[in-house]
Amino acid sequence: MATRNIKEVAQLARVSVGTVSNVLNRPEIVSPATRERVFEAIKKLGFVRNEVARHLRAGRSRTVGLVVLDVANPFFVDVAQGAESVADEHDTMVVLCNSAGDPGRERRHLDQLEQQRVMGILVTPVEMDNPWLEELVARGTPVVLVDSPATGRQCSVAVDDRLGGQIAGAHLIERGHRRVAFAGGPPSIKQVADRHAGIAGAVAAAGGAVELMTCTAPSMTVAGGRIIGERVAALPPGERPTAAFCANDMMALGFLQAMATHGLRVPEDLAIIGYDDIDFAAAAAVPLSSIRQPRELLGRTAIDLLLEEVAEPEQHRHRQVIFQPDLVVRKSSAMRRDP
Amino acid sequence: MATRNIKEVAQLARVSVGTVSNVLNRPEIVSPATRERVFEAIKKLGFVRNEVARHLRAGRSRTVGLVVLDVANPFFVDVAQGAESVADEHDTMVVLCNSAGDPGRERRHLDQLEQQRVMGILVTPVEMDNPWLEELVARGTPVVLVDSPATGRQCSVAVDDRLGGQIAGAHLIERGHRRVAFAGGPPSIKQVADRHAGIAGAVAAAGGAVELMTCTAPSMTVAGGRIIGERVAALPPGERPTAAFCANDMMALGFLQAMATHGLRVPEDLAIIGYDDIDFAAAAAVPLSSIRQPRELLGRTAIDLLLEEVAEPEQHRHRQVIFQPDLVVRKSSAMRRDP
DNA sequence: TTGAGGTTTTGAGACGATTCAAAAGAATCT
DNA sequence: AGATTCTTTTGAATCGTCTCAAAACCTCAA
Numbered sequence: 001m002a003t004r005n006i007k008e009v010a011q012l013a014r015v016s017v018g019t020v021s022n023v024l025n026r027p028e029i030v031s032p033a034t035r036e037r038v039f040e041a042i043k044k045l046g047f048v049r050n051e052v053a054r055h056l057r058a059g060r061s062r063t064v065g066l067v068v069l070d071v072a073n074p075f076f077v078d079v080a081q082g083a084e085s086v087a088d089e090h091d092t093m094v095v096l097c098n099s100a101g102d103p104g105r106e107r108r109h110l111d112q113l114e115q116q117r118v119m120g121i122l123v124t125p126v127e128m129d130n131p132w133l134e135e136l137v138a139r140g141t142p143v144v145l146v147d148s149p150a151t152g153r154q155c156s157v158a159v160d161d162r163l164g165g166q167i168a169g170a171h172l173i174e175r176g177h178r179r180v181a182f183a184g185g186p187p188s189i190k191q192v193a194d195r196h197a198g199i200a201g202a203v204a205a206a207g208g209a210v211e212l213m214t215c216t217a218p219s220m221t222v223a224g225g226r227i228i229g230e231r232v233a234a235l236p237p238g239e240r241p242t243a244a245f246c247a248n249d250m251m252a253l254g255f256l257q258a259m260a261t262h263g264l265r266v267p268e269d270l271a272i273i274g275y276d277d278i279d280f281a282a283a284a285a286v287p288l289s290s291i292r293q294p295r296e297l298l299g300r301t302a303i304d305l306l307l308e309e310v311a312e313p314e315q316h317r318h319r320q321v322i323f324q325p326d327l328v329v330r331k332s333s334a335m336r337r338d339p
Numbered sequence: 340m341a342t343r344n345i346k347e348v349a350q351l352a353r354v355s356v357g358t359v360s361n362v363l364n365r366p367e368i369v370s371p372a373t374r375e376r377v378f379e380a381i382k383k384l385g386f387v388r389n390e391v392a393r394h395l396r397a398g399r400s401r402t403v404g405l406v407v408l409d410v411a412n413p414f415f416v417d418v419a420q421g422a423e424s425v426a427d428e429h430d431t432m433v434v435l436c437n438s439a440g441d442p443g444r445e446r447r448h449l450d451q452l453e454q455q456r457v458m459g460i461l462v463t464p465v466e467m468d469n470p471w472l473e474e475l476v477a478r479g480t481p482v483v484l485v486d487s488p489a490t491g492r493q494c495s496v497a498v499d500d501r502l503g504g505q506i507a508g509a510h511l512i513e514r515g516h517r518r519v520a521f522a523g524g525p526p527s528i529k530q531v532a533d534r535h536a537g538i539a540g541a542v543a544a545a546g547g548a549v550e551l552m553t554c555t556a557p558s559m560t561v562a563g564g565r566i567i568g569e570r571v572a573a574l575p576p577g578e579r580p581t582a583a584f585c586a587n588d589m590m591a592l593g594f595l596q597a598m599a600t601h602g603l604r605v606p607e608d609l610a611i612i613g614y615d616d617i618d619f620a621a622a623a624a625v626p627l628s629s630i631r632q633p634r635e636l637l638g639r640t641a642i643d644l645l646l647e648e649v650a651e652p653e654q655h656r657h658r659q660v661i662f663q664p665d666l667v668v669r670k671s672s673a674m675r676r677d678p
Numbered sequence: 679t680t681g682a683g684g685t686t687t688t689g690a691g692a693c694g695a696t697t698c699a700a701a702a703g704a705a706t707c708t
Numbered sequence: 709a710g711a712t713t714c715t716t717t718t719g720a721a722t723c724g725t726c727t728c729a730a731a732a733c734c735t736c737a738a
Contacts, residue, residue: 344693344694344695345694345695345696346694346695356694356695356696357696357697357698359695360695360696360697361696363695363696364695364696388694388695389693389694389695390695391693391694391695392693392694392695392696393694393695393696394695395693395694395695396694396695396696396697397695397696
């Protein structure tokens with residue numbers, strides 16, 4: 001592994017290391033002849049800048065960490081792509097980490113990123129009020145919470161999940177459903193809690209006419225949705241909800257699969273609405289209604305806030321940006337039901 | 340940003356920096372009393388190891404780069420998860436980069452990773468015979484090609500795409516199809532070329548009885564599949580293929596959507612088979628037949644090879660691992676057709 | 679020829695952690 | 709007490725790059 005360094009380049013070009021560094025960083029202050037000589041030496045040796053040493057010297061890196069709840073969920077991939085597109089413009093690298101909903105993994109990733117002295121971290125926290133995050137921030141790593149409102153000690157971007165849940169609930173009730181299921185993940189996850197609170201609010205607003213059944217799976221995945229779907233399908237028709245609001249589209253897809261394996265028709269026997277409006281929702285066996293979030297925009301805004309904080313740490317004021325969700329009605333909940 | 344360093348810890352604990360380093364790396368050689376004192380100082384100061392400095396000193400990092408063709412394609416996410424699970428066990432970090440099929444982006448990512456002096460790179464190359472990769476390897480960064488066979492200058496893991504194409508073709512022909520379309524991406528992509536060669540072989544083996552129509556989209560995405568689907572749907576029924584083999588499941592989903600918008604039934608009017616067998620394939624509007632690849636295994640094997648090379652660079656012999664694809668038949672191609 | 683003013687180039691410190699030969703300290707034995 | 713061995717601790721050197729004050733070099737004018 002013959003990695004050349006600046007010194008070897010300097011030797012070959014018969015200049016000092018300082019000059020090589022100048023050629024690399026401020027070529028305009030170096031005389032053309034010298035510059036040329038240095039470039040030649042670089043090419044001949046196959047010299048590649050050592051970003052690690054630069055970073056050590058500079059004290060800060062051009063890398064941002066993004067820790068998401070589930071890389072297998074296209075929602076987060078889209079958020080990541082949004083973040084990356086902005087990062088690209090600021091020649092900054094985004095490293096994507098997957099906590100997979102596990103606080104242990106999340107913490108290991110955060111530790112690792114802090115040790116790498118990344119410029120900042122965007123994170124979709126597994127749990128609310130994570131003291132680790134507070135300490136991380138206190139020690140000096142800027143953090144932006146994604147898809148989760150902050151406490152004021154950092155910036156955040158989020159979508160109003162409560163409103164989203166409410167819209168979903170109102171939609172189902174409006175279509176005539178009177179027994180509705182909520183299929184969620186661990187209630188310790190903020191998104192789950194809020195979306196549940198939203199639909200609960202809509203149900204309450206209906207004044208006792210509507211019944212809400214809350215189901216919880218260990219993870220917000222296709223498998224999790226399938227498990228809940230099985231449970232719901234097993235109920236006698238008279239007790240079974242006529243509609244389900246799933247905490248995300250992955251779960252909705254699993255739920256839909258469970259309906260299919262039990263011979264229940266969607267939306268005739270049971271309507272489904274998901275959350276996130278990932279691209280696959282529209283392509284599902286029964287096209288899924290969903291609550292749409294501005295996915296890329298979340299990522300873009302998050303990194304914007306981070307870059308802003310990094311650029312001017314002094315006069316930076318933490319902000320909480322909140323977007324509004326939209327209802328997208330497709331076949332899975334399109335039918336009107338006579339109670 | 341008050342980041343503490345080892346010196347401050349040493350001062351507070353009244354020991355030398357060497358001792359602090361020992362406490363961190365070989366605690367057993369430090370006397371319990373001193374060790375305790377140092378730990379206390381670390382906690383009190385909120386000291387966090389600077390991985391950048393460690394790395395500079397050590398000369399090698401504990402990070403592996405993974406450059407994939409398309410993060411939005413769950414196939415690559417699964418490959419990444421496979422790689423990460425192995426990396427985790429070797430406390431190594433995987434940074435995921437997306438070339439999005441763009442050679443420029445790919446090169447920028449490779450440059451960046453080389454500058455970071457990563458331990459090695461796993462890459463699904465955009466183009467075959469990339470001279471950049473050769474140089475990268477020559478300069479000393481170990482590279483493992485993923486989903487693309489190597490020339491011998493590096494390791495590789497791949498699935499026999501030609502065989503996969505052949506299996507898909509044979510399956511469609513066996514079901515009675517005589518006019519078959521191939522929906523692919525840029526033929527410069529190895530996977531596309533091989534899968535096409537595979538089905539072309541199957542068609543040739545049928546001895547002139549079967550006709551193959553080859554369509555190419557600019558990208559192997561849902562949108563790409565949709566475009567080709569539109570084109571196919573627009574053909575008069577007599578000329579229209581009765582089956583399509585899509586170069587991956589994303590394209591197959593797009594193709595399927597196009598059929599739906601044109602009122603063509605799948606599989607009655609047109610059968611579809613995809614490639615990769617991503618989880619969403621089974622959940623599609625019409626469950627998709629597909630050629631399954633061992634996704635996680637690809638990732639796991641790739642990083643195994645890399646770690647092996649890094650551990651023993653001297654006696655390492657490059658290897659090309661090739662897996663076999665499987666046919667998974669679902670509704671989208673299940674029907675038998677009378678020619 | 680000397681000096682002023684401008685342009686290039688130089689090279690000695692950082693940056694933070696690790697290593698390792700050598701020094702210091704403790705413990706054991708004669 | 710002195711010699712010997714074993715255990716701890718020390719601190720200077722190192723990794724590769726950047727910065728910046730100082731040195732070196734030019735050009736032009738007096």
